[in-house]
Amino acid sequence: MSYYDLCCRYHGRVVTITDRQGRKHTGRIQQVTNSHVYLEPSRSRQFGGFGYGYYRGYGYRRGYPIAFAFITGIALGALLFW
Template structure:
């Protein structure tokens, strides 16, 4: 299963995604496209260095390129 399918199956769930640079992105998956997964951070703005303020206004969060994903964990494993 690729990350696109994995993210689609977990829309609305808490996840922790580690990118290929080692940054952790925790929050709820709100949207998945063929190039990005959108994460709404838990408890405010956090995103491993990414800051896309306009995304929160739409309720989607911020985009993370699917090609940058290096690891994926479901919320029950880290909360």
């Protein structure tokens, strides 16, 4: 199964994506295109505390992109919190 199919399957769910540089990106899948997956960052990882949230365009509406060419693994976020 390709990463595109996997991302389409998990659309709207919290996932952890590992890239080729070993960084882990955790967030909710907002959008999937032919070349990228867009993640909305987890709120628990933003600045700690309550912060200012997404007031008037602050933050990512579509999420931030991760190219499929750089993805080495995808795990459901719910599996990480057992």
